Amino acid sequence: MMRVLVADDDRLTTTMLTHALAQWSAFDASVAHDGESAWRAILAERPQMAIVDWMMPGLEGPALCRRIRADETTAHLYVILLTARDSHADLVAGLDAGADDYLVKPFDHEELRARLNVGARIVGLQRRLAERVDELEAALSAVKQLQGMIPICSYCKRIRSDKDGWEPLESYISEHTEAQFSHGICPPCLAKEWPDLADP
Numbered sequence: 001m002m003r004v005l006v007a008d009d010d011r012l013t014t015t016m017l018t019h020a021l022a023q024w025s026a027f028d029a030s031v032a033h034d035g036e037s038a039w040r041a042i043l044a045e046r047p048q049m050a051i052v053d054w055m056m057p058g059l060e061g062p063a064l065c066r067r068i069r070a071d072e073t074t075a076h077l078y079v080i081l082l083t084a085r086d087s088h089a090d091l092v093a094g095l096d097a098g099a100d101d102y103l104v105k106p107f108d109h110e111e112l113r114a115r116l117n118v119g120a121r122i123v124g125l126q127r128r129l130a131e132r133v134d135e136l137e138a139a140l141s142a143v144k145q146l147q148g149m150i151p152i153c154s155y156c157k158r159i160r161s162d163k164d165g166w167e168p169l170e171s172y173i174s175e176h177t178e179a180q181f182s183h184g185i186c187p188p189c190l191a192k193e194w195p196d197l198a199d200p
Helices: 011-023 035-045 061-070 088-096 109-142 169-176 187-193
Strands: 002-007 027-032 049-053 078-083 101-104
Touching (some): 002 011, 011 109, 035 061, 049 061, 049 109, 061 078, 101 109
Parallel strands (some): 002 027, 049 078, 078 101
């Protein structure tokens, strides 16, 4: 279920919005009646979406949008700016402030539902992308790589380990990479160590 914060100082509007959200079982609504309480609710409740009025006491909708985008812990929040201001300049100003969508009062219930569904799809995509990023970061952290200068004995070819011990080359490489060894005997070594078995 998608958590939605409704922020509007008009009680009738919040009642209408929460009633509409309750009818659509995919959304769970909470309410704030001014910009500052909306901001506190966003920090405390961590909703996935917010429907924010433009004109609110203390902190207006566009200012709240800017605050949301400025904080990396809330910047992903999907915000629909709800307002009676319907000019092109207001639309541009609202989107520039950080709103993801813009809905004019009085709102149509079906249009609101459709816009919320768009927001829910985007939130879902963001969540799946974040999960993939976490998986990739975990995979990268598990990748073993050899880097820098490796101290190796000129005679026995053992490598000095991090604990100042000396270990066989294959052990060191297996520990620090994903490589595995399959041992065999090359022709020169076969001729040297097992001359009876070497080709004439």
